[in-house]
Amino acid sequence: AQTVTQSQPEMSVQEAETVTLSCTYDTSESDYYLFWYKQPPSRQMILVIRQEAYKQQNATENRFSVNFQKAAKSFSLKISDSQLGDAAMYFCAYSGAGSYQLTFGKGTKLSVIP
Amino acid sequence: AAGVIQSPRHLIKEKRETATLKCYPIPRHDTVYWYQQGPGQDPQFLISFYEKMQSDKGSIPDRFSAQQFSDYHSELNMSSLELGDSALYFCASSWPTHSGNGEQYFGPGTRLTVT
Numbered sequence: 352a353q354t355v356t357q358s359q360p361e362m363s364v365q366e367a368e369t370v371t372l373s374c375t376y377d378t379s380e381s382d383y384y385l386f387w388y389k390q391p392p393s394r395q396m397i398l399v400i401r402q403e404a405y406k407q408q409n410a411t412e413n414r415f416s417v418n419f420q421k422a423a424k425s426f427s428l429k430i431s432d433s434q435l436g437d438a439a440m441y442f443c444a445y446s447g448a449g450s451y452q453l454t455f456g457k458g459t460k461l462s463v464i465p
Numbered sequence: 466a467a468g469v470i471q472s473p474r475h476l477i478k479e480k481r482e483t484a485t486l487k488c489y490p491i492p493r494h495d496t497v498y499w500y501q502q503g504p505g506q507d508p509q510f511l512i513s514f515y516e517k518m519q520s521d522k523g524s525i526p527d528r529f530s531a532q533q534f535s536d537y538h539s540e541l542n543m544s545s546l547e548l549g550d551s552a553l554y555f556c557a558s559s560w561p562t563h564s565g566n567g568e569q570y571f572g573p574g575t576r577l578t579v580t
Contacts, residue, residue, distance in 0.1 A: 384567035394553055396508070396571035403567070442507055446567050451559060452498065452521050453569060455507035 353378045355445050357456035364433045365464050371418075372428045372459045374443030382448035385419065385426045390458075391439040399441070402426065404448075430461075438463045467491055469572035471556050477578045478546050486541040486575045490558030496520070497539040498569060499531060500555040508555060514539055546579045553577075 354377045364370035376385070387399040402410045402419050410417050414434075418427045430437055443456040470489040478484050490497050496515045500508040501524075510523035514533035525531075528546075533539045543550060553576050557569040 386567075388571075393573075394502075394576075395573055396555060396557075398568060398570070401568055446569075448567070450521050451496070451567060451569070452510040452513055452523060453500070453508070453557075454510070457507050 353380075353383075353445050353447065353454050355443050355454050355456040357443050357459050359459045360457070361460045361462070363462040363464055364430070364437075366433055366435060368433055369429060369431045370433055370461065372430075372441055372443075372461070374426045374428070374456055376424050376426065376443070376445050378424070378445065378447070380447050380449075384446045384448070385417075386444040386446070386453070387415070387417070387428045388442045388444055388455075389437075389439045390442060391436075396442075400428065433463050435463050435465060437461060469556055469558050469570055471554075471572040471575050473575060474573065475576045475578075477580065479580055480546055480548065482546050482579075484543045484546060484577060486543070486554055486556075486577070488539045488541070488556030488558075488572060490537050490539070490556075491570055494558035494560060494570070495537055496559045497533055497537070498557040498559070499525075499539070499541050500557065502553045502555065502574075503549075504552070511541070543577075548579050551577060551579045 385402045389397045414431045444453045498513040499511040502508040511525040513521045517533045531541045553574045557571045
């Protein structure tokens with residue numbers, strides 16, 4: 352079974368600064384997807400960024416980028432120029448290419464300090 | 466753009482009652498997933514449907530059942546409710562798996578409270 356581990360239960364960042372959230376995963380599959388989801392206080396699950404395992408290039412979406420290290424099974428999220436609206440719970444998630452169910456990590460609660 | 470619709474948004478039931486949660490996927494999405502998120506926990510996969518057939522099953526209790534209908538909407542039926550069933554229930558939908566990119570789009574969730 353696949354597992355996803357987020358070792359940072361809580362993190363904080365100053366507004367306009369950069370923060371990196373860590374995620375590691377374990378799988379025996381060669382083809383899979385990795386995601387970061389944001390869950391603000393509204394509890395809505397919002398997709399932040401996606402990475403296909405077969406792509407070597409790290410995904411980027413505006414201020415959000417990932418550092419995908421396939422051999423190390425590491426998938427960290429970097430948030431640049433942090434904004435107050437970035438404050439939320441961030442979940443790292445995995446899905447296999449054959450079975451698309453998502454397996455989530457325990458989450459990292461990010462606080463943004465004005 | 467159209468999003469995933471879930472109804473009701475809030476539901477209060479008593480122990481041993483039944484509940485039905487509904488999910489309307491994004492148009493042209495043919496795969497539906499159900500997740501349960503307890504207080505302070507990460508979402509847990511319950512069950513999924515592709516083209517009206519069950520495709521994967523996770524940690525769904527035997528007291529729960531689900532189905533996907535011809536219009537692709539899905540319903541999660543929960544019987545003999547227990548206090549521990551109190552949670553936020555998400556439905557998500559995705560593109561056809563043969564052409565998909567793995568992305569799932571989540572609805573706003575149904576908050577179920579069992580008293």
